[in-house]
Amino acid sequence: MISALVALSVALAAGWLVWVFFDVERRADGARGVGATTLAALALWLGMVVFYAPIEQVQGLVQKIFYVHIPAIIPTYLGFTLTAVGGVGFLRTRRESWDQLALGGAEVGVVFCSLMLIVGPIWAKPVWGHWWVWDLRLTSTLILWFIYVAYLFLRGLAFGSDAARTFTSVYGIIGTAAIPFVYFAVDIARGSTMHPSNPAREGLPTEMARTAAAGHIAFIGVFAWLVARRMQLAALEARELESAARGDG
Amino acid sequence: MNGLEVARAILAKDLLLDLRTRDRLGHMAVFALLVVAMLSIVVPASRPERLAWSPALLWVVMLFTSLLGLSRSFQSETEGGAFALLVQAPVDRGWVFLGKACANAVALIGALLWTGLLFTIFLDVDWSGAWLAALGAGVLGAVGLAALGTLLSAMSVAVRFREFLLPVLLFPLVLPVLVLASSLTAAALAERAAPPLWWAVLALYDWVFVLLGYFVFDYVLED
Numbered sequence: 001m002i003s004a005l006v007a008l009s010v011a012l013a014a015g016w017l018v019w020v021f022f023d024v025e026r027r028a029d030g031a032r033g034v035g036a037t038t039l040a041a042l043a044l045w046l047g048m049v050v051f052y053a054p055i056e057q058v059q060g061l062v063q064k065i066f067y068v069h070i071p072a073i074i075p076t077y078l079g080f081t082l083t084a085v086g087g088v089g090f091l092r093t094r095r096e097s098w099d100q101l102a103l104g105g106a107e108v109g110v111v112f113c114s115l116m117l118i119v120g121p122i123w124a125k126p127v128w129g130h131w132w133v134w135d136l137r138l139t140s141t142l143i144l145w146f147i148y149v150a151y152l153f154l155r156g157l158a159f160g161s162d163a164a165r166t167f168t169s170v171y172g173i174i175g176t177a178a179i180p181f182v183y184f185a186v187d188i189a190r191g192s193t194m195h196p197s198n199p200a201r202e203g204l205p206t207e208m209a210r211t212a213a214a215g216h217i218a219f220i221g222v223f224a225w226l227v228a229r230r231m232q233l234a235a236l237e238a239r240e241l242e243s244a245a246r247g248d249g
Numbered sequence: 250m251n252g253l254e255v256a257r258a259i260l261a262k263d264l265l266l267d268l269r270t271r272d273r274l275g276h277m278a279v280f281a282l283l284v285v286a287m288l289s290i291v292v293p294a295s296r297p298e299r300l301a302w303s304p305a306l307l308w309v310v311m312l313f314t315s316l317l318g319l320s321r322s323f324q325s326e327t328e329g330g331a332f333a334l335l336v337q338a339p340v341d342r343g344w345v346f347l348g349k350a351c352a353n354a355v356a357l358i359g360a361l362l363w364t365g366l367l368f369t370i371f372l373d374v375d376w377s378g379a380w381l382a383a384l385g386a387g388v389l390g391a392v393g394l395a396a397l398g399t400l401l402s403a404m405s406v407a408v409r410f411r412e413f414l415l416p417v418l419l420f421p422l423v424l425p426v427l428v429l430a431s432s433l434t435a436a437a438l439a440e441r442a443a444p445p446l447w448w449a450v451l452a453l454y455d456w457v458f459v460l461l462g463y464f465v466f467d468y469v470l471e472d
Binding site: 091143146147149150153154157158163164166167169170171173174175177178181182184185186188189190 | 397400401404407408409410414417418420421422424425428429432444446447450451454457458461465468469471
């Protein structure tokens, strides 16, 4: 029931983004409604984190970082998926809108990935006793972050030209192709992990699971809103450049 | 002229250039010598510790040394103004990639053999027990590095801050090569048989990125 709700919100967000994507300049204005809904979801989530979710007996208050850390996962992977999809779309069609989708996915994905990587150690230090440990998911998430930061660097340094858009599309695609290898290679050659495996999470108390789900839904909303706005901004920038080039801007 | 001939011609041209000028290979050799000599001073003196560190250090040295070679894999074309001619080769540009990547792989295997020799001289590493497995890991690792490095080097030719960008683009993507090749090298040095899965994943990685390079090079070279 709870995970079905989260899945539904992913499907809704993805569907809305697809709809926006096909006519960014007109449809992105609908982001206002999505933004308002998301704001309400964020307020609900924050209220649940503070008042509803119980204080964990062993870890204490610091365990509440869980409700920030875990919900950041889905937007991270959604963002990087959009980057790969946008890259393939751009190389095939040469339409700028695909490139704007890829850019939105990468930038917003990096934001959520950074959030996850920053709050993770703050939680790990009191609980595990270390800021950073040798762990499969930690390491592969860090590499993921490096790949997409490199992607943004490439974009920034090669700014503007058509070749730049092509290069970043190619890098987005090969970066995504490398991720399963990073995960798998580290897993088989180094093994062992400190992160709880997924079945262990099934045993969460209902209050905790509900609060985490509220976080997932709110973060997915924030993600969709940010990506839509980013695409809109990129489209406006492109139009501005075009009219400046024509000399009537 | 078909694709294979173009690839072969580019490979032959690059190898000849490497042998005649000796710039690229020479700089890689001197750099590796310098780093390994420094390592021999700073790495703990006891033999077991040196052996434990060697596989990882070998591959880190390889990674940095390969940057010197990879960043210049398109230099002769850009300096001679031949980049546009390369683009105009009347075949699928994937073949241009294969020729270039093969030339880089040969240069990197050369650098790897040299680095292995340096580790024997300076750090007392004995390859005689499992040289075949170590060489196999080295070749697979060099091929993966060459495939990715050639692609990314072509992309960073026209970009500002190339020296900074190439490692930033390359390092995260070659982590699987680094992890698997150094684990395989460690197993070989300890005269253990490595799990076949390690070999399979490393070989698959090479294969995927050679294929990807072949298919996307068309886009990278278009301007």
